[in-house]
Amino acid sequence: MNELRDRKVVQGLVRDIRRRAALLAPPVRLMEVCGTHTMALYRYGLSPQLSDAGVEMVSGPGCPVCITPDEVHEAAIALVTGRPNLILATFGDMTRVPTARGSLRSAVPAAGSEVKVIYSPSEAVAAAAARPGKEVVFFGAGFETTIPSIAHAVREAKRLKLRNFSLLPALRVIPPPLRALLETDETVIRGFLYPGHVSAIIGVKPYAFIPREYGIPGAIAGFEPADILLGVRSLLEQLRAGRPEVALVYTRAVRPEGNPAAQALMREVLEPADAAWRGMGTLPRSGLVLRKAYAAYDAQRKFGLELKNRAGRRTGCRCGDVLRGIVAPRSCPLFGRRCTPDRPVGPCMVSFEGTCLIHFKYGPVKGARHA
Amino acid sequence: MCLAIPVKVKRRSDAETGLVDYLGNEMRVNLSLLPGVKAGDFVIVHAGFAISRLDAREARKTLRLLREMAGAA
Numbered sequence: 001m002n003e004l005r006d007r008k009v010v011q012g013l014v015r016d017i018r019r020r021a022a023l024l025a026p027p028v029r030l031m032e033v034c035g036t037h038t039m040a041l042y043r044y045g046l047s048p049q050l051s052d053a054g055v056e057m058v059s060g061p062g063c064p065v066c067i068t069p070d071e072v073h074e075a076a077i078a079l080v081t082g083r084p085n086l087i088l089a090t091f092g093d094m095t096r097v098p099t100a101r102g103s104l105r106s107a108v109p110a111a112g113s114e115v116k117v118i119y120s121p122s123e124a125v126a127a128a129a130a131r132p133g134k135e136v137v138f139f140g141a142g143f144e145t146t147i148p149s150i151a152h153a154v155r156e157a158k159r160l161k162l163r164n165f166s167l168l169p170a171l172r173v174i175p176p177p178l179r180a181l182l183e184t185d186e187t188v189i190r191g192f193l194y195p196g197h198v199s200a201i202i203g204v205k206p207y208a209f210i211p212r213e214y215g216i217p218g219a220i221a222g223f224e225p226a227d228i229l230l231g232v233r234s235l236l237e238q239l240r241a242g243r244p245e246v247a248l249v250y251t252r253a254v255r256p257e258g259n260p261a262a263q264a265l266m267r268e269v270l271e272p273a274d275a276a277w278r279g280m281g282t283l284p285r286s287g288l289v290l291r292k293a294y295a296a297y298d299a300q301r302k303f304g305l306e307l308k309n310r311a312g313r314r315t316g317c318r319c320g321d322v323l324r325g326i327v328a329p330r331s332c333p334l335f336g337r338r339c340t341p342d343r344p345v346g347p348c349m350v351s352f353e354g355t356c357l358i359h360f361k362y363g364p365v366k367g368a369r370h371a
Numbered sequence: 372m373c374l375a376i377p378v379k380v381k382r383r384s385d386a387e388t389g390l391v392d393y394l395g396n397e398m399r400v401n402l403s404l405l406p407g408v409k410a411g412d413f414v415i416v417h418a419g420f421a422i423s424r425l426d427a428r429e430a431r432k433t434l435r436l437l438r439e440m441a442g443a444a
């Protein structure tokens with residue numbers, strides 16, 4: 001599959017995109033919803049090429065570490081610092097998010113407690129099974145790509161009758177924030193590049209309201225350079241024809257119906273709930289929480305955690321605005337000065353999918369209206 | 372976080388898991404989200420779970436389209 005990164009292929013696609021963009025009234029501003037797409041756009045140098053070809057890419061809310069609000073991070077910190085003999089398991093990036101209470105990495109755990117970085121949720125269940133004297137809390141953040149693996153962990157803990165395992169969930173689904181973005185007029189997005197691996201789980205249908213109700217084109221794309229450019233090309237084609245749809249250009253990995261087994265597992269263990277997003281407030285049915293049958297595994301309930309939005313920390317961090325695509329990282333006065341990957345002020349500078357970290361690492365896009 | 376890697380399934384180990392080849396290393400992954408996946412299939416792995424089987428025919432179709440476009444440009 002070397003063609004997906006081949007220079008000739010990429011150049012041919014960019015030329016084609018330039019021709020198509022020239023037929024449209026500027027600005028041709030498209031949003032890549034997913035942080036992994038943002039990473040690829042910069043890592044492969046596609047963003048400057050697209051900008052030069054007349055297409056402006058704006059990053060969206062697709063970074064789970066970034067959109068998880070402070071109060072959830074603070075609840076996790078409170079748990080591991082306040083309770084002895086507790087293992088707080090989570091994905092690596094989550095440990096570095098700074099809050100008013102510091103970060104999980106800087107926090108000093110209570111006696112016998114620790115923060116454990118894991119790659120798969122299954123490791124948290126294994127830790128609970130291996131160490132019955134400890135409470136294991138899995139602080140699980142993620143979108144639909146990750147959620148089935150988290151649901152699986154909870155079901156497995158129940159099957160094994162583990163009483164020392166629970167989940168502090170920060171599970172969010174991708175379509176609701178897209179509706180929220182379209183409902184405001186903060187920025188005009190003319191097309192969405194949809195996340196390839198979220199879509200491998202949910203399929204095409206959950207995005208159908210976007211062309212139907214808002215007339216906005218969309219394309220589900222993979223993560224190689226040619227995948228992304230095929231997606232952009234499809235968006236321009238839809239704009240030109242005036243026929244918005246949910247196009248699927250990542251057909252090798254995404255079936256139109258998604259992954260039915262993963263969907264069934266999610267439905268079995270989880271149910272929709274209103275949920276808070278950094279920078280976007282509470283969005284209806286945008287989160288997933290444990291169903292009643294699994295309530296015993298809910299860390300919030302088990303430990304009586306209150307998630308309080310204190311909104312008190314004034315750092316000047318504009319991560320919330322970056323996540324809505326209304327400011328570019330460089331427009332934040334903290335960017336690269338007080339806020340760097342070594343000393344991040346907000347989560348957008350922490351996560352490997354955070355727009356600020358990516359912009360810091362790969363530099364500005366010349367001539368981009370947002371930069 | 373939605374980074375996921377394509378790997379080849381070497382063999383199923385039990386009802387839930389199997390061994391895959393990731394850049395020459397053997398890795399155990401959970402295959403329960405892909406009923407029917409078998410040795411030799413390529414799958415995409417995320418957080419220790421195979422979430423999608425790669426469709427070789429669709430992959431070839433995309434490559435053909437890309438080659439045509441590179442040729443035409």
